[in-house]
Amino acid sequence: MSKEFDVVVIGAGPGGYVAAIRAAQLGFKTACIDEWKNEKGGPAPGGTCTNVGCIPSKALLQSSENYEHAGHAFADHGIEVKGLSIDIKKMIARKDNVVKQNNDGILYLFKKNKVTFFHGRGSFEKAEGGVYSVKVAGAAEETITGKHVIVATGSNPRALPGAAFDEKLILSNTGALEIDAVPKKLGVIGAGVIGLEMGSVWRRVGAEVTVLEAMPTFLGAVDEQIAKEAQKLLAKQGLNINLGVKIGAITAGKKDVTVEYTDASGKEHKDVFDKLIVSIGRVPNTNGLNAEAVGLKLDERGFIAVDGDCKTSQPNVWAVGDVVRGPMLAHKAEEEGVAVAERIAGQHGHVNFNTIPWVIYTSPEIAWVGKTEQQLKAEGVPYKAGTFPFMANGRARALGDTSGMVKFLADAKTDEILGVHMVGPMVSELISEAVVAMEFRASSEDIARICHAHPSLSESTKEAALAVDKRSLNF
Numbered sequence: 001m002s003k004e005f006d007v008v009v010i011g012a013g014p015g016g017y018v019a020a021i022r023a024a025q026l027g028f029k030t031a032c033i034d035e036w037k038n039e040k041g042g043p044a045p046g047g048t049c050t051n052v053g054c055i056p057s058k059a060l061l062q063s064s065e066n067y068e069h070a071g072h073a074f075a076d077h078g079i080e081v082k083g084l085s086i087d088i089k090k091m092i093a094r095k096d097n098v099v100k101q102n103n104d105g106i107l108y109l110f111k112k113n114k115v116t117f118f119h120g121r122g123s124f125e126k127a128e129g130g131v132y133s134v135k136v137a138g139a140a141e142e143t144i145t146g147k148h149v150i151v152a153t154g155s156n157p158r159a160l161p162g163a164a165f166d167e168k169l170i171l172s173n174t175g176a177l178e179i180d181a182v183p184k185k186l187g188v189i190g191a192g193v194i195g196l197e198m199g200s201v202w203r204r205v206g207a208e209v210t211v212l213e214a215m216p217t218f219l220g221a222v223d224e225q226i227a228k229e230a231q232k233l234l235a236k237q238g239l240n241i242n243l244g245v246k247i248g249a250i251t252a253g254k255k256d257v258t259v260e261y262t263d264a265s266g267k268e269h270k271d272v273f274d275k276l277i278v279s280i281g282r283v284p285n286t287n288g289l290n291a292e293a294v295g296l297k298l299d300e301r302g303f304i305a306v307d308g309d310c311k312t313s314q315p316n317v318w319a320v321g322d323v324v325r326g327p328m329l330a331h332k333a334e335e336e337g338v339a340v341a342e343r344i345a346g347q348h349g350h351v352n353f354n355t356i357p358w359v360i361y362t363s364p365e366i367a368w369v370g371k372t373e374q375q376l377k378a379e380g381v382p383y384k385a386g387t388f389p390f391m392a393n394g395r396a397r398a399l400g401d402t403s404g405m406v407k408f409l410a411d412a413k414t415d416e417i418l419g420v421h422m423v424g425p426m427v428s429e430l431i432s433e434a435v436v437a438m439e440f441r442a443s444s445e446d447i448a449r450i451c452h453a454h455p456s457l458s459e460s461t462k463e464a465a466l467a468v469d470k471r472s473l474n475f
């Protein structure tokens with residue numbers, strides 16, 4: 001096997017594997033190196049997203065939601081469920097199977113697109129004559145070369161000082177996705193996307209969940225009106241969310257973890273949990289990359305320093321995804337991967353950071369794109385707002401899920417859509433319409449004039465757009 005490549009990609013998460021496929025499609029001889037191992041020691045491409053992130057969390061969210069529906073919502077439909085129980089080991093095994101299907105899918109895509117895959121750790125050896133040598137160590141042991149290198153090595157969970165992850169009692173996302181029996185009392189530190197999603201999974205299957213968050217406001221990056229509505233709905237379900245706490249000592253015993261903290265009113269607490277999930281953010285992963293060998297610069301926070309085009313400090317070395325600045329989202333990583341491959345080919349790959357959607361897959365889901373109302377106020381941008389509650393949507397009533405709303409923010413003068421915010425059923429799917437509209441710089445009137453199928457949740461998007469001009473038809 002020839003070891004000289006046009007493009008070598010290090011990391012096969014959503015940033016890396018997609019970059020490798022696009023580079024191969026563009027005619028480059030491409031290699032992709034990834035070190036993730038499955039339980040048998042074999043390759044498990046797909047990175048954090050596929051193995052311990054997006055995919056397994058959504059599998060568990062679905063299983064736990066089905067269980068909750070069977071226990072509560074089904075009765076409203078006249079469906080009686082007797083002797084309801086959940087087999088957590090089976091739920092985890094199903095999740096593992098979903099992950100494996102995705103791992104295998106990526107290996108298949110590599111074959112189909114003629115990307116050469118190396119299972120092992122990739123580290124820079126040297127740069128010579130405009131060519132980079134990358135050592136592969138692991139199942140494959142060799143040195144390969146690339147004219148271009150794309151670094152897509154992702155991120156790792158951030159630990160709290162003094163509370164290292166043991167993945168048995170103090171869990172990162174990895175351990176949180178492997179719990180094999182419902183903990184009676186579960187603590188979650190960090191009310192961000194991961195904390196809320198994991199907290200929801202385990203609450204639905206019976207855990208008493210306490211979420212501890214240092215920030216005084218709930219989901220500070222989300223539009224305030226939407227965040228408040230979401231907080232109310234999640235609290236009603238039984239998620240005990242405490243904001244503005246100051247975490248003190250965390251002590252792992254033999255079977256439980258004690259967390260000392262001061263709440264927002266200054267009262268001191270000492271809570272004992274059967275498991276503790278710590279989800280306080282993630283740090284870029286450059287471990288073992290040997291970036292120094294080629295003089296690759298990192299920024300002050302440890303990310304690989306890149307410009308707006310994902311170019312690093314070294315010629316023809318690029319970096320994408322969680323290991324560089326910007327939101328840590330799988331689809332952001334993918335967009336950057338594609339754009340870089342196209343730039344290598346002399347095309348004009350582009351990532352529009354203003355139209356990257358965000359989704360939190362709680363129930364109800366929370367999704368948004370563009371500016372929040374508080375951002376527009378802070379920036380002094382004159383805007384008009386329109387909201388529409390799912391309570392007034394026929395499909396939502398038929399589904400039995402009328403919680404939440406859709407909110408449009410449009411420029412007061414031009415009517416261009418500046419932000420769309422949603423909390424409610426299936427808004428992870430509904431947000432795409434808003435993304436498309438904003439990519440085409442549509443006005444709220446454009447959406448208001450478009451025919452939406454009836455009855456559908458998407459009618460709420462049209463109605464919220466109509467509400468910008470105070471002419472909702474159904475509310």
Ligand SMILES: Cc1cc2nc3c(=O)[nH]c(=O)nc-3n(C[C@H](O)[C@H](O)[C@H](O)COP(=O)(O)OP(=O)(O)OC[C@H]3O[C@@H](n4cnc5c(N)ncnc54)[C@H](O)[C@@H]3O)c2cc1C
Nearest residue numbers: 011013014015035047048049053122154321322328329330
């Ligand atoms: C619990 C959880 C849920 C999430 N849910 C969502 C979601 O719903 N939607 C969303 O958009 N995002 C979600 N994310 C975030 C998402 O997973 C990341 O943004 C995404 O995986 C980043 O992709 P990446 O390609 O940059 O890196 P990663 O996915 O981290 O992949 C990096 C890969 O590089 C490999 N690697 C690292 N160093 C080397 C080396 N030196 N040699 C060889 N291989 C190496 C790693 O083994 C890994 O396979 C979630 C994250 C978590 C933890």
